[in-house]
Amino acid sequence: MRKQLLQLLICPGCLPLEIPLRATGVGGSGEEIESAVLGCSSCGRRYQVNKGIAFLVPEEANGDGRYNETLVVSSYLFSQYADLLGEAATTAYTQWEGLLGQSAALALDAGCAAGRLTLAMGSISELAIGIDSSPAFIKAAKALHMEGKFRFQLAIEGEITEETTITLPDELKRSKAEFLVADALRLPFPASTFSLCASLNVLDKVADPLRHLLELNRTSLGGGARLLFSDPFSWSESSAPKELWLGGRRVGPFTGRGLDNVRSLLEGGRGLIDPPWRILSGGEAVWVLRTHANHSERISSHFLEAVR
Numbered sequence: 001m002r003k004q005l006l007q008l009l010i011c012p013g014c015l016p017l018e019i020p021l022r023a024t025g026v027g028g029s030g031e032e033i034e035s036a037v038l039g040c041s042s043c044g045r046r047y048q049v050n051k052g053i054a055f056l057v058p059e060e061a062n063g064d065g066r067y068n069e070t071l072v073v074s075s076y077l078f079s080q081y082a083d084l085l086g087e088a089a090t091t092a093y094t095q096w097e098g099l100l101g102q103s104a105a106l107a108l109d110a111g112c113a114a115g116r117l118t119l120a121m122g123s124i125s126e127l128a129i130g131i132d133s134s135p136a137f138i139k140a141a142k143a144l145h146m147e148g149k150f151r152f153q154l155a156i157e158g159e160i161t162e163e164t165t166i167t168l169p170d171e172l173k174r175s176k177a178e179f180l181v182a183d184a185l186r187l188p189f190p191a192s193t194f195s196l197c198a199s200l201n202v203l204d205k206v207a208d209p210l211r212h213l214l215e216l217n218r219t220s221l222g223g224g225a226r227l228l229f230s231d232p233f234s235w236s237e238s239s240a241p242k243e244l245w246l247g248g249r250r251v252g253p254f255t256g257r258g259l260d261n262v263r264s265l266l267e268g269g270r271g272l273i274d275p276p277w278r279i280l281s282g283g284e285a286v287w288v289l290r291t292h293a294n295h296s297e298r299i300s301s302h303f304l305e306a307v308r
C-alpha cells in the first residue's frame, strides 16, 4: 500500500464520524508499506496492513463468503479480462471505460472484484483505488497490477481446470492503482474525496443498497465529480432483505424498477442526495460471467453516467 493513502484513510467503524487512522509498526521500503497497524484513536479498532494490502473491514461488517471461492475468483478473472485471453469478449468493460471521462484526480471503483475497471481508471487519474470486501479478489487484483501478469486455474469442467495467465497491456501496466479490502457500505475515506466514482454490478449484491449509494455520494466531490453506476438489479434476499431493495417491489418504500429509483435518488428525489447529480446518459451493457467451459450467464446491466 502506498504511503500516500495514510493521509486519506479514516475508521470505517466510526462512520458517520470521520476519524483519521494512524499507522504504527510500519514496515516496507520507499513509498510502499508492506506491513503496519492502522489504529483508530476514538474506538480503538486496529486494522492490519499485510503483504501490502490494507484490511479495512470492521469486524461487524458481513462479508459475502461466496466471492472468496477459488472458482468464483477464476470466473470473474475470466469475465473481466477475457479480451486479453484471446476469447470473444463482451464489450461491456470497453463500454464502461468509455464513460469514465478524460481525466480525474482521485478515483474509486467500489466492489472492483479483479480490478479491470480500476486499472482503466488508474490510466486516466492521479490514483484509482479499487475496494472490495473479498480478500481473494483484492489479492488477485493487486498481484496482477504489481506483476503485470497473473496465473490462475480456469474452470473447465468439474475438477478439471486449466492453468491460464492474464498479461496486462502496457497502458494497464502503467495504471496508477491501489487495492484495499473494504466495505462499500462503510467506505474508509472522508467526504468529498473522489472526482470519479464507479459502482458496477454491486448495488444488488450489498446488504443495504441505499447505504451504498449514499456512501458513493458522501465520498464524491460536491462539484466537479463524475459517477458511473451500473447494475442488473438482480434483487435477492440472499444479499439484502426485501425492505431494503431499491426496486423490484410492488409494495414498500421503493416500488417499481430499480433503474428509475436510482436515477430519481441521484437527481435529488426524496432529498437524500445533495447536491444532486445530473444524468448525462444511460444505457445497457451486456456482460458474460463464465462458470465453466460449458456454462455462462449473460447479464444485462443498466448504466447511468452522472456529473455534478
Ligand SMILES: C[S@@+](CC[C@H](N)C(=O)[O-])C[C@H]1O[C@@H](n2cnc3c(N)ncnc32)[C@H](O)[C@@H]1O
Binding pocket: 064, 067, 080, 110, 111, 112, 113, 114, 131, 132, 133, 134, 137, 182, 183, 184, 185, 199, 200, 201, 202, 205, 206, 207
Ligand atoms: C457482481 S460482482 C461485480 C464486480 C465488478 N464491479 C464488475 O462489474 O466486474 C460484485 C462485487 O461486489 C463485491 N461486494 C459485495 N458486497 C460488497 C461490500 N459490502 N463491500 C465491498 N464489495 C462488495 C463482491 O466481492 C464482488 O466483487
